[in-house]
Amino acid sequence: MSKLTAHAGSARDVGRRFSAAFERAMAGENFEERHVTFLSLEEMMTALTPKRLELLRHLHRTGADSVKAEVSL
Secondary structure (H helix, E strand, O other): OOOEEEEEOOHHHHHHHHHHHHHHHHOOOOOOOEEEEEOOHHHHHHHOOHHHHHHHHHHHHHOOOOHHHHHOO
């Protein structure tokens, strides 16, 4: 299971994370990061409703890689 980090920020924040990851990759560092950025806290809270957060927490607790993987268990 991979970790996904959610951010509320700006396009500039996305650019900074991308630049840092690019520099790490160019230096030969082997890493894997997954991020999703919402441009405002309001946008993030609209997308991550209480039910969706409940589902994400369940997937995290059970170690499922996806909803599809969890349903097929």
